[in-house]
Amino acid sequence: MPVSSQVPVFKLYGEERAWPTPDLIHCESIAERSRQHGWEIRAHLHSDLVQVLYIQSGHAQVEIDGQVCRLDQAAVQVVPALCVHAFHFSEDIQGHVLTLAQPLVEHLGVALEQPPLSGSARYPAAAHRARLDVLFDTLAHEYGHHEVGRELMLQSLISTLLVWLARQALADQQGEAQLSDRGRKHLRRFQALIEQHYRSHQSLDWYASQMGLSVAHLNSLCRRLAGQSGLQVIHQRLLLEAKRNLVYTSMTIAQVADSLGFSEAAYFSRFFRRGAGISPKDFRSQR
Missing domain, CATH: 2.60.120.280 (Regulatory protein AraC)
Incomplete structure (x- = not known):
């Protein structure tokens, strides 16, 4: 919703x-x-x-x-x-x-x-x-x-x-x-692809291939223009959606994990704790 x-x-x-x-x-x-x-x-x-x-x-x-x-x-x-x-x-x-x-x-x-x-x-x-x-x-x-x-x-x-x-x-x-227009176009394209596919957990190699870039080039663009590695950009989008679902829906943690493409709730919990520094359960209760 x-x-x-x-x-x-x-x-x-x-x-x-x-x-x-x-x-x-x-x-x-x-x-x-x-x-x-x-x-x-x-x-x-x-x-x-x-x-x-x-x-x-x-x-x-x-x-x-x-x-x-x-x-x-x-x-x-x-x-x-x-x-x-x-x-x-x-x-x-x-x-x-x-x-x-x-x-x-x-x-x-x-x-x-x-x-x-x-x-x-x-x-x-x-x-x-x-x-x-x-x-x-x-x-x-x-x-x-x-x-x-x-x-x-x-x-x-x-x-x-x-x-x-x-x-x-x-x-x-x-x-x-003053920054590279081409680099910004690549970054916008990368972000658009993430928006379409973040639930399917595609690798950074896959995104680079879709864009016709090397992984090293894509990583360099992300670090220069977004201040993060390519993988961090992907994970931040996934983490944002997880936070939204935990705060603004009544789905269980297992349901949130499933909706975001995680095969197991435990894997999702480890991913969330690594990115947010707190468990999904504690994050929800604090908010």
């Missing part, structure tokens, strides 16, 4: 009530909500909301669609709609969470050639702290005070943020363009 039909959908984390204000905007400090939940925001998604987290200081562990990253420096994290995400924050976390309704994002992004909030993205912000601190502090003030021109000011500030995000995305693209 698709993940989106299994994951709880909230307006804001921990709330199932209607949008709390008539605005298409919600702004609060990271601590304001995460403190209520022991500094941990469990895996969930938003069907029609986009979030921008500005982490000023402290530490954050960010998980988006199974990919985990630890942030120890100032950063801006974009969380698009329909994206399964979770966070764990240190108790000294400082920063803001800006939540925007999708229609507002689309309206304000019309003038930009490339919408900056259409996908998950993370941008280092240490070099931009002065500007971003003022921007988010002003956003928080305008959101919390109903002064003349509030709506126009909020939209202007959000437009400024969208432009900043679009520029960061463009800079990233220009940096990526």
Whole structure:
């Protein structure tokens, strides 16, 4: 069953009530909500909301669609709609969470050639702290005070943020363009093949043969562009699906193992523990 039909959908984390204000905007400090939940925001998604987290200081562990990253420096994290995400924050976390309704994002992004909030993205912000601190502090003030021109000011500030995000995305693209286009095409082809065949446990030799590459060349591409060996890329996709099934379905561990092409549940458990550092049973109970 698709993940989106299994994951709880909230307006804001921990709330199932209607949008709390008539605005298409919600702004609060990271601590304001995460403190209520022991500094941990469990895996969930938003069907029609986009979030921008500005982490000023402290530490954050960010998980988006199974990919985990630890942030120890100032950063801006974009969380698009329909994206399964979770966070764990240190108790000294400082920063803001800006939540925007999708229609507002689309309206304000019309003038930009490339919408900056259409996908998950993370941008280092240490070099931009002065500007971003003022921007988010002003956003928080305008959101919390109903002064003349509030709506126009909020939209202007959000437009400024969208432009900043679009520029960061463009800079990233220009940096990526310096890498081999052919190598990236090969990597995308490899990932597409994995998506089709990861349940059949094909060898790296098989994938390389399908792509007309040597195993050494494929491994080199994966290490350079994905930071992992080819076999690790395959195993990470299999592990991600295993985690999704353990958390968001009621299948037994044996059924999960069978659905992922493992001949024995014990083999699956060894594979999972090797990749996740924990048994499938313990992983499920912790989540």
